[in-house]
Every structure is written in structure tokens, then in C-alpha cells.
Amino acid sequence: MPNANLLSHSVKAMKPSATLESAQLARDLKSQGRDVISLATGEPDFPTPAHIIEAAHKAAVDGKTKYSPVNGVPELRAAIAAKLKLDNALDVDVQNIVVCSGAKQVISNAFIATLNPGDEVIIPAPYWVSYPELVSMLGGVPVVAQTDGPRFILSPEELEKRISPRTKWLLLNSPSNPSGATYSDTELKELGKVLQRHPHVLVMTDDIYEYLVYGDTTFATLAQAVPELADRTLVINGVSKAYAMTGWRIGYAAGRTELIKAMCKVQGQLSSAPNMVAQYAAAAALNGPRTEVRNFVRTYDERRKISAAILNATDGLSCTLPDGAFYLFPSCQNILGKKTQQGKVIDTDAAFATELLNSEGVAVVPGSAFGGLLVFSAISDGTKS
Ligand SMILES: Cc1ncc(COP(=O)(O)O)c(C=O)c1O
Known part of the structure; x- marks a missing residue:
């Protein structure tokens, strides 16, 4: 069968999951020996009770x-x-x-x-x-x-x-x-x-x-x-x-x-x-008892506050404190138009996410994948708090 006919129209039109893709990229870089922090997927870092x-x-x-x-x-x-x-x-x-x-x-x-x-x-x-x-x-x-x-x-x-x-x-x-x-x-x-x-x-x-x-x-x-x-x-x-x-x-x-x-x-x-x-x-x-769930929530709450404060103290980023879930959805609007050390213009949230991964080893999902600007799933991962 010729390759052009192998896949269905719907699969060809489908975008891969942006979060899973970013997480995979981080794993690939880690396996090549890079020190990478992955903030791409929403996954509690606690063990199941x-x-x-x-x-x-x-x-x-x-x-x-x-x-x-x-x-x-x-x-x-x-x-x-x-x-x-x-x-x-x-x-x-x-x-x-x-x-x-x-x-x-x-x-x-x-x-x-x-x-x-x-x-x-x-x-x-x-x-x-x-x-x-x-x-x-x-x-x-x-x-x-x-x-x-x-x-x-x-x-x-x-x-x-x-x-x-x-x-x-x-x-x-x-x-x-x-x-x-x-x-x-x-x-x-x-x-x-x-x-x-x-x-x-x-x-x-x-x-x-x-x-x-x-x-x-x-x-x-x-x-x-x-x-x-x-x-x-x-x-x-x-x-x-x-x-x-x-x-x-x-x-x-x-x-x-x-x-x-x-x-x-x-x-x-x-x-x-x-x-x-x-x-x-x-x-x-x-x-069963909800004690551990309450402990998880307390930890996410602390991380949410710390992470949002760090982001807000970072030049060009701004972040409101989320009311729920375990994500942060900061805007990188004020970074757009700035240049990387190599002189490349950061013109989109995706370009910023790529630069963050390349220069700092931090994997995030560009917010445009969600219809927004830039998102980090930072507070679900305890190793980063
Ligand atoms: C909004 C939302 N709904 C559903 C899911 C999927 O949950 P489950 O692990 O139960 O398939 C996710 C996972 O990221 C999610 O963020």
C-alpha cells in the first residue's frame, strides 16, 4: 500500500497532545544526559495512598x-x-x-x-x-x-x-x-x-x-x-x-x-x-478517608503561591493565582519582541517555550495549544517547589 493511503483523514488532521509531546521532548533530552525540568503534564507527584x-x-x-x-x-x-x-x-x-x-x-x-x-x-x-x-x-x-x-x-x-x-x-x-x-x-x-x-x-x-x-x-x-x-x-x-x-x-x-x-x-x-x-x-x-487528599491540596496551595510569586518577580512574566486545579497560566506577553542571547526574536509563546527548554532546560507547554498564552503545570510536581 502506498504510504499516502496508510493513515485515515481524521488521524492526519489530528494534532498530537501538546502536553504529552512536551513531556516526551523533555524525556528525550533527559535520556541524552541534559538536566531538564518538565512542567508539561498535570500529574500529582505523590504516590497513590x-x-x-x-x-x-x-x-x-x-x-x-x-x-x-x-x-x-x-x-x-x-x-x-x-x-x-x-x-x-x-x-x-x-x-x-x-x-x-x-x-x-x-x-x-x-x-x-x-x-x-x-x-x-x-x-x-x-x-x-x-x-x-x-x-x-x-x-x-x-x-x-x-x-x-x-x-x-x-x-x-x-x-x-x-x-x-x-x-x-x-x-x-x-x-x-x-x-x-x-x-x-x-x-x-x-x-x-x-x-x-x-x-x-x-x-x-x-x-x-x-x-x-x-x-x-x-x-x-x-x-x-x-x-x-x-x-x-x-x-x-x-x-x-x-x-x-x-x-x-x-x-x-x-x-x-x-x-x-x-x-x-x-x-x-x-x-x-x-x-x-x-x-x-x-x-x-x-x-475511604480524605485525609491524604486534604494534605495534597495543602501542598499544591503552598506551591501555587510560591510559584506565582516567583513568576511575578520575573521580568516579562505575569501570573494570577489560580482558584483551582494544579496549573499556572502565566502570560509571556511582555516578553514577545525581545531577543535571545543568540539574537533570535521571541515572537510567539511557542518560541518562548522553545527558548526556555533550550537555554534553561525547562519544558512547558505553549499556551496557544490551549487557546491562551503560556502555561506551566508547575505546582503538580513536588520536585520543583
Ligand atoms: C480537564 C481534564 N479532563 C480530563 C483529564 C483526563 O483525566 P483521566 O486521567 O481521568 O483520563 C485531564 C487530564 O489531564 C484533564 O486535565
Whole structure:
């Protein structure tokens, strides 16, 4: 077969994950002996808490090593239903919950289950790099909604402007990767008023950073803030970020029956089911004490303050303190136009990121990959604080 025909149109059009690409570049340089600090991916540097690992060990010893039910083991779905009740005051039947291999697969399954070519998905910028790529891959159209700094919160007016008869989904991520933007209950209610005028729009709330909020910030989720929208909201969450469990690959969603059933149909064909042992570990995480999560949050909070202060003391950089998640989203606007020691003009955020890696050995992701300026995922990595 000639090479030109090897790959699909959708894969050819797809951008590789900018965060994973930067992380790989840092690893490659490290393997060549360079001293490189990688601030590219959002990954807790803590080990998974011991009681969670013990639960996984017990599950394996007890023979929980077969295929799982497609929608997830009952013990984990019960733990998720209890969590949604306790934290979010949501009454969700265990039948309306699906467990997947990470929140990323939850989002993919939901898009595969619902998007037809030309369907639009509204994505507030700055956004997590995977959202628009997943939409485009399936023939959908990412519609980027603009937000303004310092808080990067989607306004009701901007939302209204972006809704069309082809809108299928609004994708809300709070706290946000990469800006840390965290919507208050009042802000969600304002967006809810707009959404209630457009009953054809479904909403995905990616709540993966729910527990990672700082200072006076409190977490709110749309299905709780506006119960009238609960029936058309897919609540997405997972254990990766909160419990330092990125490698276990467990995420989940709660939503209306026909949507969850369709997502299970997709999952049954794509991956059969999520990892069985990891599901028991996730159940132990959700049912267990939150002491360690609180300790993680305290550490991220300290790092957030220290890192933002350092950035603000650096000529040309400015950074607001994020309300949530574990990223910093500093602007390098005032560096653009300056020259490197070799006389090369830094004209974009990507050029600045390249210079930072080449001259200082620090890998970051250019903010343009997220629809913003320059982002460091600095505070998730304890070795750098
Ligand atoms: C906003 C957001 N959603 C989802 C994910 C993926 O989470 P998981 O590890 O559960 O697939 C990430 C990971 O970086 C993220 O930043």
C-alpha cells in the first residue's frame, strides 16, 4: 500500500497532545544526559495512598481479575452514587453511572455516542488540549468561546452568542485545566438561564479537579446549581487527579439513561470494560478517608503561591493565582519582541517555550495549544517547589 493511503483523514488532521509531546521532548533530552525540568503534564507527584493500593492487592488476590461488567463493577458504581450524593447533592441511580478507563475515555465515549458530522461543541478557551481534537476526530465542530483574564470565566453573553441550532454540547471544565478558573454557584446559575432558553443543548461538566480548590473558593457543579438542567447534563469525574491515581485509569460519568446506555454500547465495542483491579482501588479511594487528599491540596496551595510569586518577580512574566486545579497560566506577553542571547526574536509563546527548554532546560507547554498564552503545570510536581 502506498504510504499516502496508510493513515485515515481524521488521524492526519489530528494534532498530537501538546502536553504529552512536551513531556516526551523533555524525556528525550533527559535520556541524552541534559538536566531538564518538565512542567508539561498535570500529574500529582505523590504516590497513590497506601489503603488504595492495599484494596487493589486484595482484589487481585480475591480473583477480581476477569472481565468487568461493561458499565463497571457494582461496588464502584455504588461508591460513585454515594459520592455524588454526599459532595454534590445529586441523586443518581447506579444504572445511570458508567465507569471508563479515565475521564478521557468518558469524554470520548460520550462524543462517539452522540456526535454526528457537523454537530457543534462549545468549548470555552483556554481549554484542555484534548477537547477540540476529540470533537474534530469524530467529524464534530469545536466552537471556541472566548473568556477574559484574569479569571477566564465564560460569560452568559458569550455563551448565548456561540449557541446555534447545530450545538450539541457545551463542555464546562471547572476548575479548569489550564487556567484554574473555578465557576461559582452564581456564575453557573447565570449560564443556566441561557441554557434553559436552548433545550437542545446538552452539557458535559468535567469535574475532574473538584477537590483541588484553594482559599475561599468552593466547588459547584451545574447539575446541582441548576437542577432543571440535571437531565441534560453528563457529570464527569474520576480519581486520577484527586487521589494521585493517574496510572490506574479510572473515570466515570452520571447522566440520563439513554446516554449512559449508548456510552456502554460504545465501550463494549472499544475496550469491553475498565480494568477490574483498578476499579476496586477506585472504590476504596471514594469510600475511604480524605485525609491524604486534604494534605495534597495543602501542598499544591503552598506551591501555587510560591510559584506565582516567583513568576511575578520575573521580568516579562505575569501570573494570577489560580482558584483551582494544579496549573499556572502565566502570560509571556511582555516578553514577545525581545531577543535571545543568540539574537533570535521571541515572537510567539511557542518560541518562548522553545527558548526556555533550550537555554534553561525547562519544558512547558505553549499556551496557544490551549487557546491562551503560556502555561506551566508547575505546582503538580513536588520536585520543583
Ligand atoms: C480537564 C481534564 N479532563 C480530563 C483529564 C483526563 O483525566 P483521566 O486521567 O481521568 O483520563 C485531564 C487530564 O489531564 C484533564 O486535565
